[in-house]
Amino acid sequence: MHKLLVDNPGEKLLLLGNEAIARGAIEAGVAFATTYPGTPSSEISLNLFQMSHQSDLYFEYSTNEKVALEVAAGAANSGLRTMCMMKHVGLNVAADPLMTLAYVGVKGGMVVLTADDPAMFSSQNEQDNRYYSKLSGLPLLEPSSVAEAKEMLIYAFDLSEKLGEPVLFRTTTRINHSSAFVTLGPITPPQTKGDFEKDPLRYVTVPAVSRKLHVRLLENMAKAAGISETSPYNLVRGEGKFGVICNGVSFNYATDAINELGLGDRVRVLRVGMSNPLPSKMIVDFLKDCEKVLVVEEGEPFLEEAVKALAQEAGLTLKIAGKGKDLLSRLYEFSPTIVSQAMANYFGVKYDPPEAVDVADLPEAPMRPPNLCAGCSHRATYYAVKKAAEGMETIYPSDIGCYTLGFLPPLQMADFLICMGSSVSSSCGFSRATGKKVISFIGDSTFFHSGMTGLVNAIFNNHNFTLVILDNGTTAMTGHQPHPGVDMSDFNLEGYGRVSIEEVVKAIGVKKVTVINPYKVAKSIEAIRETLEFEGVSVIISRQMCTLYAKSLKKIKVRAFTITDKCKNHRICIDTLACPAFYLEGGKVRIDPDVCVGCAVCAQICPENAIRPVKKSG
């Protein structure tokens, strides 16, 4: 049985934040869960996916976050406890349903989890999704620790049902990817069968209905504001004339800083766990007891501006600060030292930060960026496209996935990237505006997520570019989740359909569709070259399973290659492919047989034919 399904209240487990959240959902009796995978949220859905095979929980990987939220909205309005989770930028995709779902509300409890990524460990921006709560009018909860995340999630479902509104639940990477001890609570059996009572004047958001629903939403926000005043998650700790107002993980850094700075008797802390609506009265009361207040929050001055506005309304003139020089930054994530230093500066106490050793005399460390894996089909595709496009002036819009790593030298096959699906649509703009040959790259999962609509646009508006769909049979980047093109029998799972990328592309109206196996280098180059000549929208589907995934499914037989003494040390293999199986030994290129998977791409480009399979010994 899945470890998070064991109903053993009181047991203490070491859990990853995302496991604790998944357990919280189970303890809350969640019946229905949807997602599109995205780091740092991915392990929540992975655990729910696994548990759905062993319990009554319905779980799906939806095609994108908007779809996931709409599927969830239907289930929640049929009375089921529903959870929809995504990374922060996923909520941009789901923002459209979110805004109006707030008007309509929900019947069964619904939690929309957004996993923000301050410092951008694996994201294209570090937007602060707390603002979505202001924009939508929805309640917002923010845990400070792994253990609290589980408890707060159960509270979130109750709050959602109390208000009849979805509740936003915001984590940051340091919650999702931290581990700590969590005490299990009892599991609530989910109610899995729902019903929908028709009420068009409530659920069909034509203007006349929405005008009334907006009134309803404002009434709910007022009710939520009352709840926030007494929420156990808005709490005051300590005594003193100095005040700290904080949220999320900043609470941990602030508490540690108070201990480190010896400010225990001088600083009181207001930790805001329910940050929309804010507990206004509680904040004003807190301010009245303080001489000066520092707002400690990662990201934007969301709390700081609200606290300043509340002080102004209450006629309070104490000093309130947060972001600023010698204080705290809007950039990246905090650390204990950053917060200690800011508090020391602001409250005028001495701080001796830990003195790091002098590293000036250490030799320069060569970088170790993540790289496409040995045998990765993306590398083979990039090589073939580069060869086929030799002599052309090209622009390469890219998209979000492992293949984005192809922007690094020596491949350098990505010129523009803003968000999921942007490769296809931005190609329309680049080709029309520059007249250059535009070749864009998108992964299979990303194509289903938001590439298809761009391709429809390209056909309708008669654009001119080549789209390469990198079909590696999985959502590789986030940990090999399925997508609509995947054969679910690989997981021994029944009851799924399957959508063919090739048929979709043809049905959209693409007149030139080429399918290649990128491991066959010469054939691929020739096929790509011919496709690039096509005027209009052409699509190349480069199909080869992700090697990591294929290895985990035992779908490839690894047969390592070696460099024989025919090698004349041109280094074309290592210099153009940059496969991590290569290394240099005494100035000669070698292949690590433990890393090589035997894709044979390098063997096909070696001018001396010096790369051969390792002979079986014995």
Place this chain on the structure above:
Amino acid sequence: MDITRLIIVAVGGQGNLLASKVLGEAALLAGVPFRMSEIHGMAQRGGVVESAVVFGDANSTIISDGGADILLGFEPLETMRAMNKCNSETTVITNLSPLPPFTVAIGKGTYPDVEQLRKLIAAKVKRLLAFDGLALAKEAGNPMALNMVLLGALIQSNTVPVTAEQVKTAIKTKTKPAFVDVNLKAFDLGFEAAAKAA
């Protein structure tokens, strides 16, 4: 109780997440407060993986520059790269067997001389335990057991508030049954190596 801060650095695939998990399970057995955070977004793609492990009464799960009591390095270059986490009182434990990054192979940078690195690090911190952990992992029966070798060395250094018995119990219950014997042997070899390297 006192706070002990441990940074573990490795290259994706070297198994440091399992090592830190075993430490956490041992801390659970010991009744010691334990928190850790890990940055592993691209771990499978050969990047650097860093775990910050905090024992004792702290709330933060990350460790500031200069804030590590112990640095446990799975790879010498990554140990060097993480030296900014150390202060003069830090204990550094490192495997000396290099795993050169790809950038070196394509001529973008030079891999530092390991012997020189050892001397430089030794001069900066209170204690350095450096040895070829990979050789010991192989001796135990599997190069992937490097993480257990390093755990053995960590426990021998007497810098973290868990015992060898607690870690061994965690190895028995939390690592794959087929690997338990190799893992325990690797742990012992690492423990002995640290005693010799001291």
